Amino acid sequence: MKKFSLTLVLIGHFLVSTKSNAQENYMNYHSKVIECEELIVEGKYTSAINKFDSLFNQFNFLFLRDIKVATELSAYDNDYKSGLNFVRLGIKAGWSLESINKNKNLQSLREQPEWAKLMSAYDSLHKTYLSKINFQVKEQVHEMFKKDQKKAFGALLRIGQKAKRRYSQKKFAPHSEQQLEKLEQILNEYGYPGERLIGNNLWGSVILSHHNSISVKYNSKDTIYAQLKPKLLNALKQGEISPYELAQIEDWRIAGLHDHELTSYGFLGAIPDDTVLETVNKNRANIGLRSIDLRNELIDVENETGMDLHLPKGWRNGKITVANRP
CATH class of the missing domain: 1.25.40 (Serine Threonine Protein Phosphatase 5, Tetratricopeptide repeat)
Structure with missing residues:
Protein backbone atom coordinates (compact mmCIF):
# COMPACT_ATOMS: atom_id res chain seq x y z
CA MET A 1 0.00 0.00 0.00
CA LYS A 2 1.32 3.40 -0.94
CA LYS A 3 1.66 5.53 2.20
CA PHE A 4 0.44 9.08 2.00
CA SER A 5 2.31 12.13 3.17
CA LEU A 6 2.71 15.74 2.16
CA THR A 7 4.08 15.64 -1.37
CA LEU A 8 6.01 18.30 -3.20
CA VAL A 9 3.93 19.04 -6.27
CA LEU A 10 5.98 18.98 -9.46
CA ILE A 11 6.25 22.14 -11.49
CA GLY A 12 4.94 22.55 -15.02
CA HIS A 13 3.94 25.36 -17.33
CA PHE A 14 0.70 26.80 -18.59
CA LEU A 15 -0.11 30.42 -19.43
CA VAL A 16 -2.84 33.02 -20.15
CA SER A 17 -5.46 35.26 -18.50
CA THR A 18 -8.08 37.99 -18.71
CA LYS A 19 -10.77 39.53 -16.50
CA SER A 20 -13.89 37.55 -15.62
CA ASN A 21 -17.19 38.14 -17.39
CA ALA A 22 -20.17 37.12 -15.26
CA GLN A 23 -22.39 36.61 -18.32
CA GLU A 24 -20.23 33.79 -19.70
CA ASN A 25 -20.73 30.29 -18.31
CA SER A 131 -2.99 44.32 -20.72
CA LYS A 132 -5.26 41.72 -19.13
CA ILE A 133 -2.84 40.39 -16.50
CA ASN A 134 -3.04 41.60 -12.90
CA PHE A 135 0.69 41.81 -12.23
CA GLN A 136 0.27 42.86 -8.61
CA VAL A 137 -1.71 39.73 -7.79
CA LYS A 138 0.63 37.66 -9.96
CA GLU A 139 3.65 38.71 -7.93
CA GLN A 140 1.81 38.09 -4.66
CA VAL A 141 0.75 34.57 -5.65
CA HIS A 142 4.21 33.78 -7.04
CA GLU A 143 5.76 34.67 -3.69
CA MET A 144 3.18 32.50 -1.94
CA PHE A 145 4.02 29.65 -4.29
CA LYS A 146 7.77 29.91 -3.67
CA LYS A 147 7.18 30.01 0.07
CA ASP A 148 4.93 26.97 -0.23
CA GLN A 149 7.50 24.99 -2.22
CA LYS A 150 10.20 25.77 0.32
CA LYS A 151 8.00 24.75 3.23
CA ALA A 152 6.81 21.56 1.51
CA PHE A 153 10.39 20.59 0.75
CA GLY A 154 10.93 20.28 4.49
CA ALA A 155 8.66 17.22 4.52
CA LEU A 156 10.83 15.47 1.97
CA LEU A 157 13.89 15.94 4.18
CA ARG A 158 12.29 14.03 7.05
CA ILE A 159 13.15 10.35 7.24
CA GLY A 160 10.24 7.97 7.74
CA GLN A 161 6.50 8.42 7.45
CA LYS A 162 6.06 9.27 11.13
CA ALA A 163 8.53 12.15 10.93
CA LYS A 164 6.96 13.41 7.71
CA ARG A 165 3.48 13.39 9.25
CA ARG A 166 4.72 15.18 12.37
CA TYR A 167 6.35 17.90 10.26
CA SER A 168 3.27 18.23 8.06
CA GLN A 169 0.89 18.64 10.98
CA LYS A 170 3.10 20.76 13.25
CA LYS A 171 5.00 22.91 10.75
CA PHE A 172 3.27 22.87 7.38
CA ALA A 173 -0.37 23.01 8.50
CA PRO A 174 -0.16 26.44 10.24
CA HIS A 175 1.71 27.82 7.22
CA SER A 176 -0.89 26.39 4.83
CA GLU A 177 -3.78 27.86 6.81
CA GLN A 178 -2.22 31.30 6.42
CA GLN A 179 -1.74 30.67 2.70
CA LEU A 180 -5.39 29.75 2.20
CA GLU A 181 -6.50 32.79 4.16
CA LYS A 182 -4.56 34.99 1.72
CA LEU A 183 -5.87 32.99 -1.22
CA GLU A 184 -9.44 33.50 -0.06
CA GLN A 185 -8.85 37.24 0.18
CA ILE A 186 -7.63 37.25 -3.42
CA LEU A 187 -10.62 35.14 -4.49
CA ASN A 188 -13.03 37.55 -2.84
CA GLU A 189 -11.46 40.67 -4.33
CA TYR A 190 -10.17 39.61 -7.74
CA GLY A 191 -11.34 36.07 -8.46
CA TYR A 192 -9.27 32.90 -8.59
CA PRO A 193 -5.60 33.62 -9.40
CA GLY A 194 -5.15 31.33 -12.37
CA GLU A 195 -4.63 31.48 -16.09
CA ARG A 196 -7.24 34.17 -16.61
CA LEU A 197 -6.19 36.57 -13.86
CA ILE A 198 -2.41 36.20 -13.56
CA GLY A 199 -1.34 34.21 -16.63
CA ASN A 200 -0.38 31.12 -14.62
CA ASN A 201 -2.48 28.07 -13.80
CA LEU A 202 0.07 26.31 -11.60
CA TRP A 203 0.81 28.33 -8.49
CA GLY A 204 -2.66 28.54 -6.95
CA SER A 205 -3.47 24.91 -7.65
CA VAL A 206 -0.19 23.76 -6.07
CA ILE A 207 -0.90 25.74 -2.90
CA LEU A 208 -4.34 24.16 -2.65
CA SER A 209 -3.05 20.67 -3.48
CA HIS A 210 -0.40 20.98 -0.78
CA HIS A 211 -3.07 21.92 1.73
CA ASN A 212 -5.19 18.94 0.72
CA SER A 213 -2.26 16.56 1.19
CA ILE A 214 -1.03 17.46 4.69
CA SER A 215 -2.04 14.21 6.42
CA VAL A 216 -5.03 11.94 6.87
CA LYS A 217 -5.48 13.17 10.43
CA TYR A 218 -5.39 16.84 9.49
CA ASN A 219 -7.39 16.72 6.27
CA SER A 220 -10.14 14.54 7.73
CA LYS A 221 -10.93 17.42 10.12
CA ASP A 222 -10.06 20.34 7.86
CA THR A 223 -12.86 22.86 7.23
CA ILE A 224 -10.85 25.58 5.47
CA TYR A 225 -10.82 23.94 2.06
CA ALA A 226 -14.52 23.05 2.40
CA GLN A 227 -15.26 26.76 2.84
CA LEU A 228 -13.26 27.60 -0.28
CA LYS A 229 -14.69 24.89 -2.52
CA PRO A 230 -17.96 26.69 -3.45
CA LYS A 231 -15.87 29.68 -4.53
CA LEU A 232 -13.68 27.42 -6.65
CA LEU A 233 -16.76 25.95 -8.31
CA ASN A 234 -17.97 29.47 -9.06
CA ALA A 235 -14.52 30.31 -10.43
CA LEU A 236 -14.88 27.30 -12.75
CA LYS A 237 -18.08 28.75 -14.19
CA GLN A 238 -16.38 32.12 -14.65
CA GLY A 239 -13.43 30.64 -16.55
CA GLU A 240 -10.97 31.57 -13.80
CA ILE A 241 -9.91 27.99 -13.08
CA SER A 242 -9.80 25.06 -15.48
CA PRO A 243 -11.37 21.62 -14.91
CA TYR A 244 -7.85 20.13 -14.88
CA GLU A 245 -6.73 22.25 -11.95
CA LEU A 246 -9.88 21.65 -9.94
CA ALA A 247 -9.77 17.90 -10.58
CA GLN A 248 -6.18 17.57 -9.39
CA ILE A 249 -6.82 19.71 -6.30
CA GLU A 250 -9.76 17.47 -5.42
CA ASP A 251 -7.94 14.25 -6.25
CA TRP A 252 -5.14 15.14 -3.83
CA ARG A 253 -7.73 15.42 -1.08
CA ILE A 254 -9.50 12.13 -1.86
CA ALA A 255 -6.32 10.15 -2.53
CA GLY A 256 -4.69 11.52 0.60
CA LEU A 257 -7.60 10.58 2.81
CA HIS A 258 -7.60 7.00 1.51
CA ASP A 259 -3.92 6.08 1.11
CA HIS A 260 -4.15 6.63 -2.66
CA GLU A 261 -6.66 3.80 -3.01
CA LEU A 262 -9.54 6.06 -4.10
CA THR A 263 -9.89 8.74 -6.74
CA SER A 264 -12.56 11.24 -7.74
CA TYR A 265 -11.31 12.23 -11.19
CA GLY A 266 -8.73 9.61 -12.16
CA PHE A 267 -5.56 11.68 -11.83
CA LEU A 268 -4.45 10.21 -8.50
CA GLY A 269 -5.44 6.94 -6.90
CA ALA A 270 -6.73 3.79 -8.57
CA ILE A 271 -9.82 2.92 -10.62
CA PRO A 272 -10.44 -0.71 -9.61
CA ASP A 273 -13.48 -1.52 -11.76
CA ASP A 274 -16.14 -0.22 -14.15
CA THR A 275 -18.46 0.77 -11.29
CA VAL A 276 -15.87 3.21 -9.95
CA LEU A 277 -15.09 4.29 -13.51
CA GLU A 278 -18.73 5.29 -13.98
CA THR A 279 -18.57 7.44 -10.84
CA VAL A 280 -15.28 9.00 -11.93
CA ASN A 281 -16.72 9.87 -15.34
CA LYS A 282 -19.78 11.46 -13.71
CA ASN A 283 -17.51 13.55 -11.50
CA ARG A 284 -15.48 14.60 -14.52
CA ALA A 285 -18.61 15.52 -16.50
CA ASN A 286 -19.85 17.67 -13.61
CA ILE A 287 -16.83 19.96 -13.92
CA GLY A 288 -16.52 19.94 -17.71
CA LEU A 289 -13.77 17.34 -18.00
CA ARG A 290 -13.70 14.66 -20.71
CA SER A 291 -14.36 11.01 -19.85
CA ILE A 292 -11.51 8.60 -19.16
CA ASP A 293 -12.21 6.68 -22.38
CA LEU A 294 -12.16 9.86 -24.47
CA ARG A 295 -8.87 10.88 -22.89
CA ASN A 296 -7.37 7.50 -23.72
CA GLU A 297 -8.66 7.69 -27.29
CA LEU A 298 -7.05 11.12 -27.68
CA ILE A 299 -3.74 9.61 -26.60
CA ASP A 300 -4.17 7.08 -29.41
CA VAL A 301 -4.66 9.99 -31.84
CA GLU A 302 -1.48 11.62 -30.53
CA ASN A 303 0.47 8.42 -31.07
CA GLU A 304 -0.93 7.92 -34.56
CA THR A 305 -0.56 11.49 -35.84
CA GLY A 306 2.27 13.03 -33.84
CA MET A 307 0.02 15.89 -32.76
CA ASP A 308 0.22 17.20 -29.21
CA LEU A 309 -3.35 17.48 -27.93
CA HIS A 310 -2.08 18.99 -24.67
CA LEU A 311 -3.61 16.45 -22.32
CA PRO A 312 -2.57 16.89 -18.68
CA LYS A 313 0.32 14.47 -18.23
CA GLY A 314 1.92 15.64 -14.99
CA TRP A 315 0.54 12.75 -12.95
CA ARG A 316 -0.66 10.43 -15.72
CA ASN A 317 1.77 10.26 -18.62
CA GLY A 318 -0.03 7.46 -20.41
CA LYS A 319 -3.55 6.14 -20.47
CA ILE A 320 -5.63 6.04 -17.30
CA THR A 321 -6.34 2.38 -16.74
CA VAL A 322 -9.08 0.41 -15.01
CA ALA A 323 -7.58 -2.33 -12.86
CA ASN A 324 -9.98 -5.15 -13.79
CA ARG A 325 -9.68 -4.58 -17.54
CA PRO A 326 -7.24 -6.73 -19.55
Missing part, protein backbone atom coordinates in the same frame (compact mmCIF):
# COMPACT_ATOMS: atom_id res chain seq x y z
CA TYR A 26 -17.57 28.34 -18.96
CA MET A 27 -19.27 25.03 -18.35
CA ASN A 28 -20.71 25.61 -21.82
CA TYR A 29 -17.22 26.42 -23.09
CA HIS A 30 -15.77 23.17 -21.76
CA SER A 31 -18.66 21.09 -23.11
CA LYS A 32 -17.95 22.52 -26.58
CA VAL A 33 -14.26 21.64 -26.23
CA ILE A 34 -15.27 18.05 -25.45
CA GLU A 35 -17.40 18.03 -28.61
CA CYS A 36 -14.33 19.14 -30.57
CA GLU A 37 -12.31 16.33 -29.01
CA GLU A 38 -14.96 13.77 -29.91
CA LEU A 39 -14.76 14.93 -33.52
CA ILE A 40 -10.97 14.59 -33.42
CA VAL A 41 -11.26 10.99 -32.21
CA GLU A 42 -13.70 10.29 -35.05
CA GLY A 43 -11.19 11.69 -37.54
CA LYS A 44 -13.49 14.57 -38.47
CA TYR A 45 -10.75 17.16 -38.32
CA THR A 46 -12.39 19.81 -40.51
CA SER A 47 -15.55 19.73 -38.40
CA ALA A 48 -13.46 20.00 -35.23
CA ILE A 49 -11.57 23.00 -36.62
CA ASN A 50 -14.82 24.73 -37.54
CA LYS A 51 -16.28 24.06 -34.09
CA PHE A 52 -13.15 25.43 -32.40
CA ASP A 53 -13.40 28.54 -34.57
CA SER A 54 -17.05 29.02 -33.63
CA LEU A 55 -16.28 28.48 -29.94
CA PHE A 56 -13.44 31.00 -29.93
CA ASN A 57 -15.81 33.64 -31.32
CA GLN A 58 -18.32 33.08 -28.52
CA PHE A 59 -16.16 33.70 -25.44
CA ASN A 60 -14.11 36.64 -24.25
CA PHE A 61 -11.40 34.56 -22.60
CA LEU A 62 -9.88 31.50 -24.27
CA PHE A 63 -7.74 28.87 -22.57
CA LEU A 64 -4.41 28.74 -24.37
CA ARG A 65 -4.38 24.96 -24.31
CA ASP A 66 -7.45 24.84 -26.57
CA ILE A 67 -5.98 27.34 -29.02
CA LYS A 68 -2.82 25.24 -29.26
CA VAL A 69 -4.86 22.11 -30.00
CA ALA A 70 -6.85 23.91 -32.70
CA THR A 71 -3.63 25.23 -34.23
CA GLU A 72 -1.91 21.85 -34.37
CA LEU A 73 -5.04 20.25 -35.77
CA SER A 74 -5.24 22.89 -38.52
CA ALA A 75 -1.60 22.42 -39.43
CA TYR A 76 -2.04 18.64 -39.56
CA ASP A 77 -5.16 19.00 -41.73
CA ASN A 78 -3.42 21.51 -44.05
CA ASP A 79 -5.93 24.22 -43.15
CA TYR A 80 -3.32 26.95 -43.12
CA LYS A 81 -5.74 29.87 -43.03
CA SER A 82 -7.35 28.60 -39.82
CA GLY A 83 -3.97 27.66 -38.38
CA LEU A 84 -2.54 31.15 -38.86
CA ASN A 85 -5.68 32.68 -37.37
CA PHE A 86 -5.38 30.43 -34.33
CA VAL A 87 -1.71 31.38 -33.89
CA ARG A 88 -2.79 35.03 -33.86
CA LEU A 89 -5.38 34.24 -31.18
CA GLY A 90 -2.77 32.28 -29.24
CA ILE A 91 -0.34 35.20 -29.15
CA LYS A 92 -3.11 37.43 -27.82
CA ALA A 93 -3.74 34.74 -25.20
CA GLY A 94 -0.13 34.51 -24.04
CA TRP A 95 1.51 32.00 -26.40
CA SER A 96 5.20 32.80 -26.14
CA LEU A 97 7.37 33.28 -29.20
CA GLU A 98 9.81 30.70 -27.86
CA SER A 99 7.07 28.09 -27.52
CA ILE A 100 5.76 28.81 -31.01
CA ASN A 101 9.22 28.54 -32.56
CA LYS A 102 9.98 25.27 -30.77
CA ASN A 103 6.78 23.58 -31.93
CA LYS A 104 7.83 21.31 -34.80
CA ASN A 105 4.21 20.53 -35.63
CA LEU A 106 3.74 24.10 -36.86
CA GLN A 107 6.38 23.81 -39.59
CA SER A 108 3.79 23.80 -42.40
CA LEU A 109 2.42 27.10 -41.07
CA ARG A 110 5.90 28.63 -40.97
CA GLU A 111 6.22 27.91 -44.67
CA GLN A 112 3.20 30.07 -45.51
CA PRO A 113 3.82 33.54 -47.01
CA GLU A 114 1.77 35.18 -44.23
CA TRP A 115 3.95 33.75 -41.44
CA ALA A 116 6.65 36.43 -41.51
CA LYS A 117 4.06 39.21 -41.32
CA LEU A 118 2.33 37.48 -38.42
CA MET A 119 5.57 37.11 -36.49
CA SER A 120 6.47 40.75 -37.10
CA ALA A 121 3.22 41.67 -35.36
CA TYR A 122 4.02 39.51 -32.33
CA ASP A 123 4.88 42.34 -29.92
CA SER A 124 1.76 44.27 -30.81
CA LEU A 125 -0.48 41.21 -30.40
CA HIS A 126 1.25 40.21 -27.17
CA LYS A 127 0.36 43.57 -25.64
CA THR A 128 -3.28 42.48 -25.69
CA TYR A 129 -2.35 39.61 -23.39
CA LEU A 130 -0.22 41.75 -21.09
